[in-house]
Amino acid sequence: MKHDLELRLSQLITDYAGKKVSVNLTVPPNSQFGHYSTNIALILAKTLGKSGQKIAQELKDSITASKEKELEYIAEVSIAGLGFINFRLTQEALIKNTQTILAEAQNYGKPLKAPKKTIIVEFGHPNSHKMMHIGHLRNLTTGEAIIRLLEFVGYNAVRANYQGDVGMHIAKCLYGLQLPEFAEAYQQALSETIHEQVALLGKAYAAGSKAFEENDQIKQAIGEINKQIYKKDKKIWNIYQTTRKWSLDYFELIYKRLYVHYDRYYFESEVYQSGKKYVEEALNVGVFEKSDGAIIFPGKKYGLHNRVFVTSEGNATYEAKDLGLGALQLKEYNPDQIIHIVGPEQAGYFQVIFEALDRVWPGTKDKEMHLIYGFVQLKSGKMSSRTGNVVTAWWLLEAAKQEIINILESNTSNYTKEQQSDIAEKAGVAAIKYG
Incomplete structure (x- = not known):
């Protein structure tokens, strides 16, 4: 849905600006500003000689008046700050997108044509x-x-x-x-x-x-x-x-x-x-x-x-x-x-x-x-195998697993010891990877 919206908004704003424009939608840090946001009005302000707020208002009017099918996903368009345009999607669109995700499962978002590289x-x-x-x-x-x-x-x-x-x-x-x-x-x-x-x-x-x-x-x-x-x-x-x-x-x-x-x-x-x-x-x-x-x-x-x-x-x-x-x-x-x-x-x-x-x-x-990715250091500084000053990968995996087993046991879980171990292993690895 995001991609479809970006394509249609890009076309509409290209017609407005008289030159090719690519819209990039981002998710606002605060949900009160809606589901998606763009700063395209601020970008165009430099070349069109108008304020970002004026451009944002004109674009809001065009989007609201549009009969494009993809833009029917939009329930509300609002303007914030110096010209940020925020979009809130319809409940129907959110439900439809969720159904698509569930139907396509692991294939959701996969391109139709694979790159030959x-x-x-x-x-x-x-x-x-x-x-x-x-x-x-x-x-x-x-x-x-x-x-x-x-x-x-x-x-x-x-x-x-x-x-x-x-x-x-x-x-x-x-x-x-x-x-x-x-x-x-x-x-x-x-x-x-x-x-x-x-x-x-x-x-x-x-x-x-x-x-x-x-x-x-x-x-x-x-x-x-x-x-x-x-x-x-x-x-x-x-x-x-x-x-x-x-x-x-x-x-x-x-x-x-x-x-x-x-x-x-x-x-x-x-x-x-x-x-x-x-x-x-x-x-x-x-x-x-x-x-x-x-x-x-x-x-x-x-x-x-x-x-x-x-x-x-x-x-x-x-x-x-x-x-x-x-x-x-x-x-x-x-x-x-x-x-x-x-x-x-x-x-x-x-x-x-x-x-x-x-x-x-x-x-x-x-x-x-x-x-490049970030440094991994101890509070005392860089790790060194030469001096034995390292936190081993196995130790951390075991420590994360044991913490989760402790939680399961303290909650008087009905899981067997084997089930607790399996849950703790998977959750511990996930916590280390993505926590």
């Missing part, structure tokens, strides 16, 4: 060997909402998740597991629950990170572990694979609780080699430059900032991996757009990545989009 929505992004926290919940909720909207209107929407399963954070965790206080606990964890296993990884990562900061010799040892992971060294490969699986299995439990699923999981381990290769090839044609033994992208040339893509030791950085990821996504899906759902702290990073991609493969920058 492919869009990759990349969201989630948890790193293995680290706990998934409430920041990830925000990301997953945002990503799932965006992908469902795209799917609803008919896009070929691809659900993608890019996860860090190699890097120094894993080396720190594996070093921590080798410390005396964790070595025996690791052996015991092999036969324990997934929750106990990932809790151990969190503690080991915090311990490894602390040791890394305090001792240069340990820092060097952790660097060696990192190299062993990349080389798939037999000394470390078994424990790496085991603990990686713990993390990924744990993440799946959270995805399931949030009703999230994916079409494609990307991992840093599958793109770092190709990313490095693309950087070295593009170095030969002047896209990248050498600097102190490293290979950098000269972002300053393009009003951005320089970033290292390959270190002086020959290791691919996050930037090079993202180059490899972009190439793989373009090859696999030939998408019209790739939406990266990542927090605002990475805005500058993505500007450089998109520019570098476009310099290597011209025309790709227009396909890339960084969709």
